[in-house]
Amino acid sequence: MVMETKERLITIAGELFADLGFDAVSTRMITDKAGVKLSAIHYHFGTKENLYIECCVYAHSTGRKLTFGDVMTAEPSLLESPEGQATIIEKIVVESMHYHFEPSRPEWETKIIQREITHPTAAMRTLSEKIFKPDTKSAQDFYMIVRPEATEQEAQAWSDLMYGQMLLYKMAKQTIEMVRGENALDQEFLSTAAQTLARAMILEAGLPLPEKLIK
Structure with missing residues (x-):
């Protein structure tokens, strides 16, 4: 019951924050729509700011996507050949595209992250430390394994191909x-x-294309 209330508050608050923005949403609006007492926000999150951060983290982490670090840890043998390295890239790109644009994903999860990217709040610091920095670093680390002669800027630009698109x-x-x-x-x-x-x-990484990607 406690977890149900917490998740309900995250979902309801996330929808409101996504539509109206952080400043326009009051704790009373959230609890009234969720059908719980005002004290529930203090009990589960402490403050409205903490609730907003939880909403952003939840929105980005739902159905957690695969990262380069995940694949390198789970299937280290793929790093041993150019063909395996190419397979890692294909897996990550296809999985990430599916994750970000899954039709059944609630609309508010995308909207709140978009709002946070265009108008960053204190939540962005948490998102950066917990998600964005580790994700991009794992992509850049992978590129440096594949192309050890590459510069840090080249690795960053390579990872931006995926995140940018x-x-x-x-x-x-x-x-x-x-x-x-x-x-x-x-x-x-x-x-x-x-x-x-x-x-x-x-x-761009100088690897051979998997057969199914050859036109």
């Missing part, structure tokens, strides 16, 4: 649909985009 699709979704049509970012297109992105990242 996915951020574009998230942040510019409405604009893209206005230009290309209502279903411009449907699952078929996103699957094609994942393969195209994986192909570009593999080739």
Whole structure:
């Protein structure tokens, strides 16, 4: 029951924060919509600020996506050959695209992260330390294993290929649909985009393309 109340508060508050922004949402609005006492926020989170941070972390971590570090730890043998290294890139790109654009994912989870990226609050520091920095560092570390002669800036630029394209699709979704049509970012297109992105990242890393990515 305690966990149910906490998760309900995160979901309800997340929806409100995503739609209205942090400053426009009061604790009373959250508890009234959740059907719980005002004291529940203090009990579970301490402050509205802490609740907002929990919402952002929850939104980004739901269905936690695969990272380069995850694959390198789980399947270290893939690092031993260029073909295996290319497989790692393909796995990460396809999984990340699926994670970020899963149709069943609640809309508020995407909206609150978009809002936080464009108008950072104190929550961004927590997101950066817990999620963004470790994720990007694992991508850069992988690139340096594949191309030990590369500079840190080159590794950062390489990891930005993936994060940048996915951020574009998230942040510019409405604009893209206005230009290309209502279903411009449907699952078929996103699957094609994942393969195209994986192909570009593999080739830029100087690795052989997996057979299914060869046109």
